[in-house]
Amino acid sequence: MRQFTAVVNPTAGGSTGAAALLGVARLLREAGAELETEYSHSLAHAGELARRAGDRGRVVLAVGGDGIAGVVGGALSGTGATLGLVPAGRGNDFARALELPTAAAGIARTLLRGEPRPVDTIEITSAAHHRTVVLGSVYAGIDALANRHANHARLLRGTASYYAGALRAVTTWRPAAYRVTVDGEPHAYRGYTVVAANSGYYGSGRRIAPDARVDDGLLEVVMIHHAPRRLFFALMSELEAGTHVRRPQVRVVRGREIRVEADREVPYGADGEVEAVLPVTAKVLPGALRVLR
Known part of the structure; x- marks a missing residue:
């Protein structure tokens, strides 16, 4: 037993x-x-x-x-x-x-x-070379800002804190110039966020990376480019079903190691808790953890 x-x-x-x-x-x-x-x-x-x-x-x-x-x-x-x-x-x-x-x-x-089955984990290395390992995703941009607001909300709890945090973040966000390097290949754009996802879900059930798998040895990298605010709100509503990935403002690639940089101080988070600022490197650790499923 x-x-x-x-x-x-x-x-x-x-x-x-x-x-x-x-x-x-x-x-x-x-x-x-x-x-x-x-x-x-x-x-x-x-x-x-x-x-x-x-x-x-x-x-x-x-x-x-x-x-x-x-x-x-x-x-x-x-x-x-x-x-x-x-x-x-x-x-x-x-x-x-x-x-x-x-x-x-x-x-x-x-x-x-x-049965204890192997799943991938994510090794995060910060600008100060501090190493952390997490399970779900690393995200840098408006979602990290929204999560920071949610974590520090005093009057709201649960999903309500996420919605309130997201609304506050959207009203103050300025698009950042990102440089995202995936397995050595650079991607440059102005936009809202980049997410390196092991799990397909984040932010309380939002399907940020519908095709992500926890045991395939890869991270799904979702880059959301700049869009008018009304279109951005429509895109956010599509996160529930994961249909946002069909938008031309969303680009998805896959890789094993991701480096994220920006032209200004942009917050990043991981698994709803890590709070820091770019740059950051995320690397998949294939099959590194056994989880009862």
Whole structure:
């Protein structure tokens, strides 16, 4: 029987990660599995807890949203340890890409009976040569600005904070001149963002990269060029279905290593949490993490 260590983000989704774990924990223990719970007081602390548990041969559960999933998964990347997900955040986009269940019974069944399958991760290197590993995507531009606003919203929670953050970002954004180098090939344009996607979803269910796959050894690079504001709003509404990629203002390429630069200070983020400014390099790590699916 599997032995689990749950790493909990106590404030995931504006409620409690602990509450989301309760029903799953009861089902795991009833099935005879061993479960211990660790509460993180920061994302860095969550990564430390995950590494310690993985070193002990335990299946590590990330309980929370994409931020803690990315940190825990990143900490386990390349170690041979196994990750399980208990989605309890605002977006849960990586769990969505894996088509994981969201109800307690389905989550417990996956954790008890699912097979550890390899997925790709993303190694990020900042201008200061700081290295981070995440799961879902790296994005630089208006979406990173919107996510920053959402993360710092005091009165709104969940999806509402994303919408409010996006509206605030759109009203203040100036198109940036990007230079995006994909496997040595440069792409220059003025626009709104560039996304290097391992997962097809970001921003709470938006299909930014409909053809992205978490286990193909490639990143889907989505570049959104400048457009009139009314057209940009129409394009954003198409993210729900992923049909925005048909627009002439959107270019999609695939690659293993992506370097993103801009002509001014442009924010970038990853998995809903990393907040920094360009330049940044994102490199896929094929099959680096085992996830119960």
